[in-house]
Each structure stands twice: as structure tokens, then as C-alpha cells.
Amino acid sequence: MDGLLEIDSLTVSYGPNRALASVSLELGAGESLAVVGESGSGKSTLLRSIARLLPCQARIESGAIEFRGTDLVTAPGRVLRSLRGSQIAYVFQNGRESLDPLFTVGRQLDEVLRAHGKEVPPSWGEALLRRMGIEDPGRVLAAFPRELSGGQCQRVAVALSVACGPSLLLADEPTGGLDEEARDKVGGLLGDLNAREGVALVTVTHDIGFAAQVARRIAVMRDGRIVEEGPTERVMARPSQPYTRELIDAVPRTGRTFRRVGDGA
Numbered sequence: 001m002d003g004l005l006e007i008d009s010l011t012v013s014y015g016p017n018r019a020l021a022s023v024s025l026e027l028g029a030g031e032s033l034a035v036v037g038e039s040g041s042g043k044s045t046l047l048r049s050i051a052r053l054l055p056c057q058a059r060i061e062s063g064a065i066e067f068r069g070t071d072l073v074t075a076p077g078r079v080l081r082s083l084r085g086s087q088i089a090y091v092f093q094n095g096r097e098s099l100d101p102l103f104t105v106g107r108q109l110d111e112v113l114r115a116h117g118k119e120v121p122p123s124w125g126e127a128l129l130r131r132m133g134i135e136d137p138g139r140v141l142a143a144f145p146r147e148l149s150g151g152q153c154q155r156v157a158v159a160l161s162v163a164c165g166p167s168l169l170l171a172d173e174p175t176g177g178l179d180e181e182a183r184d185k186v187g188g189l190l191g192d193l194n195a196r197e198g199v200a201l202v203t204v205t206h207d208i209g210f211a212a213q214v215a216r217r218i219a220v221m222r223d224g225r226i227v228e229e230g231p232t233e234r235v236m237a238r239p240s241q242p243y244t245r246e247l248i249d250a251v252p253r254t255g256r257t258f259r260r261v262g263d264g265a
């Protein structure tokens with residue numbers, strides 16, 4: 001396994017409030033990891049630390065975040081800017097808010113390539129949207145975000161984030177606010193990008209059922225610490241922590257199974 005991301009003893013605070021306490025995690029190229037935990041456990045702070053998109057109140061007190069040999073904690077702004085989008089992509093919770101309401105989807109997709117100094121090949125946007133599981137890419141390319149559903153906006157937001165072929169995709173509650181059908185489609189898309197295209201995935205979610213659907217490993221966070229980590233099947237079948245058991249028991253029993261995308265029938 002090629003090492004891609006190594007987080008070592010990361011501690012992050014907002015003033016006197018410690019949000020992450022000595023968190024360590026590793027991710028290989030093409031691997032998938034879901035970080036689960038209840039609200040306030042530190043999941044978003046962890047993900048934002050990796051992308052160095054923390055709010056100004058946050059302070060990284062100690063630790064290292066190594067991405068392909070670069071320490072993201074000490075890297076200068078120009079290095080971080082060159083990694084974001086091209087190597088490290090970020091998907092926010094609300095797809096609609098990630099899009100510019102004033103421009104069509106097609107224009108926004110083309111802008112991403114131009115912003116990274118690339119030519120826009122003919123029919124590129126259409127092919128990208130098809131990869132995202134969008135069945136009518138011509139209509140979606142010509143649409144403004146207000147003309148799309150929440151689930152379509154989120155898939156377009158994923159398209160924007162992976163347009164330049166990143167090796168790591170960070171997704172923060174990517175299905176928040178979506179209904180079950182849209183949730184499954186976005187989960188399926190993230191799972192496909194990881195399993196079929198080899199994009200490494202770190203997603204954070206409060207829903208351990210969603211975590212099991214998209215990731216091969218699960219890390220459980222509580223009060224800024226990783227309290228349990230392991231292969232998805234083991235964590236779901238034999239959690240070592242009562243807290244993990246509570247998260248599993250909180251998943252609504254809708255007949256959903258936890259078969260992971262890309263694992264076949």
C-alpha cells in the first residue's frame with residue numbers, strides 16, 4: 001500500500017476549546033475512510049485541517065499532516081493552493097451553496113479547468129457529468145443551480161471537485177439535507193469514484209450506516225479523539241466501544257443493507 005496521507009498527533013483548538021486531541025490516522029493511495037461521530041466531536045475540524053481550510057479562530061497547536069511527503073501544517077500558502085483542486089479535493093455539505101447561482105453548470109465546470117491552466121476539450125463537461133451518474137448531462141450543463149434538485153447540485157459539486165483528477169477527495173457530510181434516494185445516489189457516486197477510479201476518500205458523517213456504505217475503514221470520533229478504528233465489517237459487526245454500538249443502533253431500520261458500492265452484488 002502506497003502511503004498517501006499520514007496524520008500524526010494532531011491537536012487543534014478554538015481558543016480555550018480543544019476540538020482535536022492528538023489525532024493520528026493513515027490512508028493509503030486509493031483507500032477509503034469514513035470518520036463518524038456525533039455533532040461537535042471534531043469531524044469537520046479534522047477534515048478542514050487536512051485541506052488547511054480551518055476558520056481563522058482555529059489554531060493547530062501540534063502535530064503533522066503529511067500528504068505525499070509534504071507537511072500540510074507547515075507548507076506555505078502557494079504549495080497549499082497548488083495542491084487544492086489538483087491533488088486534494090473538498091466536497092462541502094450543501095452542494096447548492098458550493099455552486100455559483102449566477103452561472104450555468106457548464107460554465108462553472110469549464111472555469112475549473114481554466115483556473116488550473118488547462119484547455120477545455122470538446123464535450124468534456126458532458127462526459128464528466130455522465131461519470132457522475134447524471135442521465136441528462138446536456139440539460140444539466142445548460143442549467144443554473146436553482147433549476148436543479150439538491151441531489152443533482154451535490155453531484156455537480158462532486159464533479160467540480162474531481163474535475164482536475166485529484167488523488168484525495170475529502171467529503172464533509174456530503175449527503176446532509178438530502179432525501180434517501182438522493183443520499184444513495186451521492187453515496188454511490190463517492191463509492192464509485194473510490195472503488196472504480198481509485199480516488200482515495202475521507203468522508204465525515206454522523207451516520208454510521210452511510211459510512212459503511214462508502215468506506216472500507218471506519219474511525220469513530222468522540223470529544224476530539226479517535227476512540228475506535230478498523231475495517232468496516234469488523235466495526236459494524238463487533239464494535240469494541242459501547243459508543244460505536246450506540247451509533248449503529250441509531251441507524252433507522254429501513255431495510256437498508258450496508259453493502260458497499262463497488263463490492264458487487
Ligand SMILES: Nc1ncnc2c1ncn2[C@@H]1O[C@H](COP(=O)(O)OP(=O)(O)OP(=O)(O)O)[C@@H](O)[C@H]1O
Pocket residue numbers: 014017018019037038039040041042043044045046055057206
Ligand atoms: N469556528 C469555531 N469557533 C469556535 N469553536 C468551534 C468552531 N468550529 C467548531 N468549533 C468547536 O469545535 C468542536 C468540534 O466541532 P466540529 O464542527 O469539528 O465537530 P463536528 O463533529 O464536525 O460537528 P458537526 O457534525 O455538528 O459539524 C465543537 O466543540 C465546536 O463547538
